[in-house]
Amino acid sequence: MNKKYFNFLTLILISSFVFFSCEEDADPADTVVPTPVITSISPVEGYPGEEVTITGENFNANAALNLIEIDSNGVSLASVTPTEGTITSLKFTRPNVSGVGVSISANLKVRNVEDADEKVSDSVSITLLPIFDIITVAGLPKTKGGLAFDADGNLYARGQDPAEVYKITPEGVESYFGQTHWGEGEMHFGPDGYLYAAVVWGDYGIVRIPPGGGDYEDYMPADTDVNNPFDFDWDSDGNMYIGTADGTIYRRSANADTATLIKSYGYWGSPMRYYDGDLYWWTKGDTVASAGGENGLWKAPVPAEGDTISPASSTQILSSDDHTPSGLAIDGMGNTYLMDGWIDADDTTGTITQDLVRVTPTGTVESIYTLPTQNPNKAVWHDNKLYVAKGNQGNQIYVIYLGPDYATGAVPQY
Numbered sequence: 001m002n003k004k005y006f007n008f009l010t011l012i013l014i015s016s017f018v019f020f021s022c023e024e025d026a027d028p029a030d031t032v033v034p035t036p037v038i039t040s041i042s043p044v045e046g047y048p049g050e051e052v053t054i055t056g057e058n059f060n061a062n063a064a065l066n067l068i069e070i071d072s073n074g075v076s077l078a079s080v081t082p083t084e085g086t087i088t089s090l091k092f093t094r095p096n097v098s099g100v101g102v103s104i105s106a107n108l109k110v111r112n113v114e115d116a117d118e119k120v121s122d123s124v125s126i127t128l129l130p131i132f133d134i135i136t137v138a139g140l141p142k143t144k145g146g147l148a149f150d151a152d153g154n155l156y157a158r159g160q161d162p163a164e165v166y167k168i169t170p171e172g173v174e175s176y177f178g179q180t181h182w183g184e185g186e187m188h189f190g191p192d193g194y195l196y197a198a199v200v201w202g203d204y205g206i207v208r209i210p211p212g213g214g215d216y217e218d219y220m221p222a223d224t225d226v227n228n229p230f231d232f233d234w235d236s237d238g239n240m241y242i243g244t245a246d247g248t249i250y251r252r253s254a255n256a257d258t259a260t261l262i263k264s265y266g267y268w269g270s271p272m273r274y275y276d277g278d279l280y281w282w283t284k285g286d287t288v289a290s291a292g293g294e295n296g297l298w299k300a301p302v303p304a305e306g307d308t309i310s311p312a313s314s315t316q317i318l319s320s321d322d323h324t325p326s327g328l329a330i331d332g333m334g335n336t337y338l339m340d341g342w343i344d345a346d347d348t349t350g351t352i353t354q355d356l357v358r359v360t361p362t363g364t365v366e367s368i369y370t371l372p373t374q375n376p377n378k379a380v381w382h383d384n385k386l387y388v389a390k391g392n393q394g395n396q397i398y399v400i401y402l403g404p405d406y407a408t409g410a411v412p413q414y
Helices: 001-023
Strands: 039-043 051-057 066-072 075-080 088-093 102-111 124-128 132-136 147-149 155-158 164-168 174-179 187-189 194-197 206-209 219-221 228-235 241-243 249-252 259-263 271-273 278-283 296-301 315-319 325-330 334-341 357-359 365-370 379-382 385-390 394-400
Touching: 039 124, 051 102, 066 088, 088 385, 132 155, 147 187, 147 379, 174 206, 187 228, 194 228, 228 271, 241 271, 241 278, 259 271, 271 325, 325 379, 334 379
Parallel strands: none
Antiparallel strands: 039 051, 051 088, 066 075, 066 102, 102 124, 132 394, 147 155, 155 164, 164 174, 187 194, 194 206, 206 219, 228 241, 241 249, 249 259, 271 278, 278 296, 296 315, 325 334, 334 357, 357 365, 379 385, 385 394
């Protein structure tokens, strides 16, 4: 009897042990979520739309459960969800929160929103750059005489009257560089390091300033070579192409001292640009189509030596009477920007607008940015930015950051 009782008691004790052991296993221990840690941000300084990488540890493996918070002096600027990530790395697109011409120093932190306590990292400093900036050229009353960049990234701005040239370093330091003659044409650095400037009106044609600065030298006199040059550029072989105020285009061979007419037809006031083996020009106000076709944006491949450009060899990118550009700019992907400038008193077809307009290589028209004033005059493309001269309206240069993906659609893209 005692033996049976003992066996029964033993069975009860074993059963109880198994029961409570199973119950204990079924109750998991609380999960401890570690606090995110940021070790670096790259790049620390940048523009809206650029990708940023945060490196660290303890991020949520599910990228969508991390929240990147940006604030300045305790004021929230943006909350961004990463585009991708792991426990040691997160990527996000920098938001557009900067004002005109204002760089913002801000704080960035990472919040794990999955955790009930929402563990948050310490803050790390970043800098948010503006997509729109303004450079004021103190030495000039107007920035009407063209813009150019040298190989070191220094910006040069030319006035009209006086036609002085000022140099602005990437750090914003301004200094006097040289003197050209009164004029309204474009300005470019040549293969020889000289700064060339077109003098549209008068007897000076194209002049140039030595690489070290100073007064101009005569280079291509007007009338004897090219009358009223407006814009010009060089190809990789050193041949020079000159567009005139009447819409004609010349070529000055690298091996010759004279210019040859390669586009004989045109219309007054047509701006021209050279890009990647093609010559671009705008025909405007041509009510009788004497310029070889409809008003709008045209291009043609540079003709072989001895050949000329004709309407048959030209391609119209855009047919339009809606713009009256006083200058063109072309970016690194073949998009053309229109500087809508003057309009004749009796011209009922053109308009003056504050809109910066881009025409893609397929002829799509995109409104890029609304500028502070009308009548922008000249523009130049440099390092993913478009620099636009305020022209007759004053001594400022507008800087619009278009970003590395500027060819994919209208900007801003964020």
